[in-house]
Each structure stands twice: as structure tokens, then as C-alpha cells.
Amino acid sequence: MAxxxxxxxxxxxxxxxxxxxxxxxxxxxxxxxxVGGDMFKSIPCADATLLKWTLHDWSDEECIKIxxxxxxxxxxxxxxxxxxxxxxxxxxxNLEKGxxxxxxxxxxxxxxMMVHVYGKGGNQQGWEKLFxxxxxxxxxxxxxxx
Numbered sequence: 001m002a003x004x005x006x007x008x009x010x011x012x013x014x015x016x017x018x019x020x021x022x023x024x025x026x027x028x029x030x031x032x033x034x035v036g037g038d039m040f041k042s043i044p045c046a047d048a049t050l051l052k053w054t055l056h057d058w059s060d061e062e063c064i065k066i067x068x069x070x071x072x073x074x075x076x077x078x079x080x081x082x083x084x085x086x087x088x089x090x091x092x093x094n095l096e097k098g099x100x101x102x103x104x105x106x107x108x109x110x111x112x113m114m115v116h117v118y119g120k121g122g123n124q125q126g127w128e129k130l131f132x133x134x135x136x137x138x139x140x141x142x143x144x145x146x
Contacts, residue, residue: 001052006032015044039066043073048082055087056122060130090123 002014006029013031016023020036028034035044040062043049049070055063067083074081122130 001050002032015046017044039069041069043069045073047075047080048084049073050084050086052086053088055085055130060133063130064133087122087127089127 002016006014016034023034026034070083
């Protein structure tokens, strides 16, 4: 995703942040760089952080730690700082199915997350609960900008 953003919007500098062994060998460009590290320790300062298919791999407690580190890496809300999350929201199984293929995919994803040690398949209520708890416990100061 960062590569496409960097190619189509040259004015945006993108950082792909992952474990060092994951990004090893990737070549950056003028507006794309690869940085190795641990998101539980620190995240590079940026105007926005994007978590794509990340939070479902972790427990709620670990998600809160990750999101706090994201908050530390961005400017204050008033200055435009953003945390963007792209992840699956599972349908409520009590609702009418509608698109069977979509329902089936989400069902298998949910089963996969049940056998994953830390993972979870989040429905709307689960994500809302996580974000509500995050708002209650977040008292982190901003490290990158004031």
C-alpha cells in the first residue's frame, strides 16, 4: 500500500515499518523508505500512521500498547495527526447473510483467528469496545510534536 501511495503521490513520504528481518532487502525510493524496529518499543514519527491488517493479530491489551505507540508518533489531533486502521470487521452472525461469499470468507477468517494464539476476529462491537477502552486509558503525552 505504501509503495502505491508513494508512486502516485510523490509529495508524500512513506515509511514501511516492520521487523528488521521482514523488511531486509527491500529497496526504497525518493518518497519510500523501509525502517526496521519493534512497534511495542517505538514507532517512527509521522503525520499519520497506518495499521493494515495488524491489530487482529494481537490481544486487546497488546492492541492498546500498539495504539498508544502510534499516538506518540503523530502530532496532536489539532495539528492533523491521524491513526488509520484497516482491518476486517466481522458481520454479526445474527443478521441476514446477504453476500454468501463475503459471509463465508469472514467465517473462515474468524475460525483462523480462534486457533491463532493471540488473534481475534473483531465484530463491530468488539472493535468499539477496544477503542472505548483505549480512550479511557490513554494519557500518553506526545513525544514528536507539541
